[in-house]
Amino acid sequence: MAMTISTAHRSRSALSVTEILAVAVVLLFVVVGVAGPNLVDFNPAATDTSARLKPPMTMLADGSVAWFGTDAVGRNVAKQVIYGARISLIVGFTSALLAAAFGVVIGVWAGWAGGRTEQFLMRIVDVQLAFPSILIAVFLAAFIEPSLLSVIVILAVTRWAIVARVSRAITTRSLTRSYVEAAIISGDSAWRVVRDCILPNLWIPLLILMSAELSLIILAEASLGFLGLGTPIDVPSWGRIISSGRNYLANAWWIATLPGVVIVLVVVSIGVAGEILRRRLGRGVITAI
Amino acid sequence: MSAALDVEQLTFGYPSASLGARRQVIVKALDHVSLSVQPGRVLGIVGESGSGKSTLLRTIVGLNRGFSGTIRFNGRPVDHGAGKAGLADFRAGVQMIFQDPGGSLNPFKTIRQTLAAALARAPLGIRGEGKPGENKLGALLDRVGMNASALDRRPSEFSGGQLQRLAIARALASNPSVILCDEPTSALDVSVQAQILDLFAELRAEGRAFIFVTHNLGVLGHIADDLVVMYRGKVIETGPARQVIASPREAYTSALIAASPRLKHRGALLNQARERRESASGGKPA
Numbered sequence: 001m002a003m004t005i006s007t008a009h010r011s012r013s014a015l016s017v018t019e020i021l022a023v024a025v026v027l028l029f030v031v032v033g034v035a036g037p038n039l040v041d042f043n044p045a046a047t048d049t050s051a052r053l054k055p056p057m058t059m060l061a062d063g064s065v066a067w068f069g070t071d072a073v074g075r076n077v078a079k080q081v082i083y084g085a086r087i088s089l090i091v092g093f094t095s096a097l098l099a100a101a102f103g104v105v106i107g108v109w110a111g112w113a114g115g116r117t118e119q120f121l122m123r124i125v126d127v128q129l130a131f132p133s134i135l136i137a138v139f140l141a142a143f144i145e146p147s148l149l150s151v152i153v154i155l156a157v158t159r160w161a162i163v164a165r166v167s168r169a170i171t172t173r174s175l176t177r178s179y180v181e182a183a184i185i186s187g188d189s190a191w192r193v194v195r196d197c198i199l200p201n202l203w204i205p206l207l208i209l210m211s212a213e214l215s216l217i218i219l220a221e222a223s224l225g226f227l228g229l230g231t232p233i234d235v236p237s238w239g240r241i242i243s244s245g246r247n248y249l250a251n252a253w254w255i256a257t258l259p260g261v262v263i264v265l266v267v268v269s270i271g272v273a274g275e276i277l278r279r280r281l282g283r284g285v286i287t288a289i
Numbered sequence: 290m291s292a293a294l295d296v297e298q299l300t301f302g303y304p305s306a307s308l309g310a311r312r313q314v315i316v317k318a319l320d321h322v323s324l325s326v327q328p329g330r331v332l333g334i335v336g337e338s339g340s341g342k343s344t345l346l347r348t349i350v351g352l353n354r355g356f357s358g359t360i361r362f363n364g365r366p367v368d369h370g371a372g373k374a375g376l377a378d379f380r381a382g383v384q385m386i387f388q389d390p391g392g393s394l395n396p397f398k399t400i401r402q403t404l405a406a407a408l409a410r411a412p413l414g415i416r417g418e419g420k421p422g423e424n425k426l427g428a429l430l431d432r433v434g435m436n437a438s439a440l441d442r443r444p445s446e447f448s449g450g451q452l453q454r455l456a457i458a459r460a461l462a463s464n465p466s467v468i469l470c471d472e473p474t475s476a477l478d479v480s481v482q483a484q485i486l487d488l489f490a491e492l493r494a495e496g497r498a499f500i501f502v503t504h505n506l507g508v509l510g511h512i513a514d515d516l517v518v519m520y521r522g523k524v525i526e527t528g529p530a531r532q533v534i535a536s537p538r539e540a541y542t543s544a545l546i547a548a549s550p551r552l553k554h555r556g557a558l559l560n561q562a563r564e565r566r567e568s569a570s571g572g573k574p575a
Contacts, residue, residue, distance in 0.1 A: 177389075177392040178387035178388070178389050178392045178393035178456075179392060179393055179394055179395045179396075181347075181352060181385075181387070182385065182387070182393060182456075182459070183395075184352065185350045185351065185352065185380070185385060186380055186407070186410055187373055187376060187377075187380050187410065196395065196397075196398070197395060200397040
């Protein structure tokens with residue numbers, strides 16, 4: 001291991017131009033998501049039929065420039081994207097956190113308990129992973145009243161299983177280490193062994209895993225929005241903007257295309273940033289995913 | 290003299306559990322094993338891989354549940370289900386040293402944290418009142434030939450031999466009377482092995498009993514007073530170490546001794562190796 005670290009040292013510390021751009025996009029996404037809605041005012045109910053279907057870069061009547069053009073009822077697409085960033089950010093991070101918390105509890109429990117408890121819990125994980133996660137999300141969304149909270153919970157439900165699988169694998173492996181056995185022999189409580197000996201092994205693999213999960217969740221949120229199963233109609237979401245532009249693709253391509261480009265950029269950038277994390281912190285811990 | 294630790298008719302099998310299996314298959318790892326060790330003596334347990342030697346130690350300390358038979362510490366039966374208070378004496382008095390020095394200390398904690406936690410778990414009479422002070426930790430390190438500069442470092446900063454010393458320091462925090470060693474020197478190179486064995490010899494001179502598991506008869510020839518030979522979970526031969534090595538009763542024991550490069554064949558193997566090297570460097574085909 002020492003050898004791979006020393007030989008890989010140079011490439012681990014240097015970032016390529018693509019990677020710097022990716023990190024910049026992720027940072028921009030976070031800043032826009034946090035502060036954007038305070039910088040631009042957007043009222044989803046305020047329509048302006050005189051400015052409908054204007055192409056990108058059009059100067060509007062109030063003197064502002066519609067960078068991404070306007071939609072079928074004259075609303076500024078760029079402003080919608082900025083508002084949608086907040087939803088993506090909130091849904092992405094809270095769903096990922098929720099999924100991580102639940103998955104860690106189940107995974108560590110299974111790994112710790114072993115035997116039939118482990119078999120039972122892991123078969124549930126297997127069954128869930130056998131279904132495409134978007135199918136599960138659509139199925140659940142059909143039953144639950146649409147709200148920001150319900151979208152967060154639904155997406156967390158679709159992503160916990162992989163976290164549980166990874167947590168269980170790391171727990172099982174940790175339990176064979178002598179220092180964990182030494183702690184058990186000395187009479188430490190289960191919670192103390194988990195806290196001191198097992199959880200510290202989990203943080204870095206989990207951080208890397210969640211960076212991948214984050215982009216999947218953002219995509220899934222957009223998909224739900226596109227299908228009309230996501231956030232309520234008055235909350236602008238990236239998927240919903242694309243959905244609303246679908247009928248105008250022939251004469252107003254920008255409504256669906258530009259938010260789509262933004263989604264692709266953000267998701268790819270998070271992926272690249274996750275790869276940087278993996279390379280810097282991973283040291284081969286997470287080859288199995 | 291009464292035994293520090295004795296084990297009577299210990300039987301344990303690994304169950305192979307799987308969901309939906311009608312019948313549990315039990316792999317017998319310990320089959321009516323009885324042995325005992327006196328204070329200040331070293332009991333060596335030898336056998337090939339899978340003979341149950343490590344399982345024996347793990348069962349004694351309570352890592353394997355569901356065994357039958359009796360474990361006695363200082364003459365009193367040990368009940369691993371007894372909880373913290375009931376097991377306090379046993380946990381302080383019996384400590385284990387593991388094979389893998391790199392894995393036996395928590396990599397996320399400094400040596401200070403690890404040793405302080407071990408001291409905090411020791412009975413009140415040993416640790417004294419209040420938080421373990423600098424000199425207590427220093428004394429532990431001193432005991433194993435390390436110094437206080439190790440305290441604020443993490444396990445990744447030490448060599449294998451140093452890690453094994455630190456693991457021994459942790460074990461000594463509760464002033465144990467019995468130390469169980471599971472291949473404690475097999476991951477170390479020969480010169481470091483000798484230093485660790487010297488340290489064990491000192492601890493034994495203090496009256497501590499050792500159960501020393503290894504597949505390396507050479508090591509046991511050095512330090513063991515008595516020898517137990519295990520094969521497939523059973524004790525097949527016991528006796529004073531010298532006697533067992535010099536004139537084994539069982540054919541298996543003779544085979545084990547014959548297979549040990551350190552005792553009889555070391556010279557022959559060395560010569561073979563030398564010849565191979567010479568012929569290789571001479572450009573001749575081996």
